[in-house]
Amino acid sequence: MKKINNINVDLGLEMALTASAYRAAGKKTLIVNGCDNITREQLGILLLLTLEDGLYQTQIANILGKDRPNITRMIDVLETKGYIRREKDESNRRILKVFLTEEGRKKADIAKPLKDRMNAAQYKNMTDEEILTLINLLRKVRKNIEVEYELNNNEV
C-alpha cells in the first residue's frame, strides 16, 4: 500500500467507505421522509427524466454510468410502480423511449429537495474551492484508471 507521510493511502478503501456512508445516508433520508417505496438509484432515473424526458434506455445507462441490464431491471420496477412508461420509437424500432408518468413526476418533485438537502449536508464546512478540488481529483483518478484500463485492453 502506498504511504505518504507515513499515512496509508488506499484510495479504493477510502472510496468504498465514503460511498457506503453516502448510500446509507441517502437511504435513510428517503425512509425518514416517507419515500420508502423507492431506492436512491431508481430515484436517480426519475430525476434524470425531469431534466430530459423521453431518453431511451441506453442513453440513461450511459449518463448514469450503469449497464443496460441494470437499467432494464430498474425500469421494470419503476414501470410496475407506475412512475414511468416505455414507448416504442417508430423511427427506430430497437429503441424504447422512457417517459415520466404524472405519478413519477410527483414522486420526483417530492424527492428532489431531499437529494438537495443531502448534497448540502455532505458539503458542510467545505469551501467551493475544496469541492471543486475534490471533484477534479476524482476525475483525474478516473482518467488515469480509464487510460490504464484501455492499455490492458490492448495488451489482451
Add this chain to the structure above:
Amino acid sequence: MKKINNINVDLGLEMALTASAYRAAGKKTLIVNGCDNITREQLGILLLLTLEDGLYQTQIANILGKDRPNITRMIDVLETKGYIRREKDESNRRILKVFLTEEGRKKADIAKPLKDRMNAAQYKNMTDEEILTLINLLRKVRKNIEVEYELNNNEV
C-alpha cells in the same frame, strides 16, 4: 444539483463513476494476469490476513467497511477454494478466527504486486500533495455524511 462556476457538482455521480472504473480496472487486472478465480473483494480479505492473520469475521468486516453477512458469504467462498480456514476460539465460543492456508498465502503473494501496480496507475501524474488532499477531502465528506446520518438517526 449544486453548481460552482456553472459546473455541476454531483459528488454521488462522480464517486459512482470513479468507483465503477476502479472496479472494472481491478477485475481486468486480475483476469489479464491469470488471477481469474478470485474477485477483488475476496482478494481484499486475503491481503488483510497477510498483514494480520487470525482476525475474526466481525473484525474483518469492520476493517474493510463491509457487513457481517457479506463477510460470511465471502469467507464461505474462500474456504471452499481452500484459501482460508476457520478456527474456533476456545476463550470465546462465539468467535471464528480466520487464517490463511498455504494456498491462500501463495495467492495473496501473487496478487499483491498487481494491486500495487494498479494503485500506481491510478495516481499517475499526481503529486503526493494531491493524493493526500483527495484522501482528506473524501474523509471530510464522509465525516459530514456520518454526522448528518446520526442526526437523522436521532430525529427518528
Add this chain to the structure above:
DNA sequence: ACCTAACTGTTATCATACTAACAATTGTTA
C-alpha cells in the same frame, strides 16, 4: 443465580454491478 442486554455468526431476502449470450432491428459493405 437469574434475567436481560449485547455480541457473533448465520440465513433469507431484496437491490445493485457485472458479464455473457440472445433475438430483433438497423447499418454497412461487398
Add this chain to the structure above:
DNA sequence: TAACAATTGTTAGTATGATAACAGTTAGGT
C-alpha cells in the same frame, strides 16, 4: 441484394451491498 457487423433491449447467472431475524454465547445488573 445478400452477407456481415453493430445496436438495443432482454434474460440468466454470479458476486456484492444491505437489512431483518435467528440461535448460540457472553457480559452486566439485580
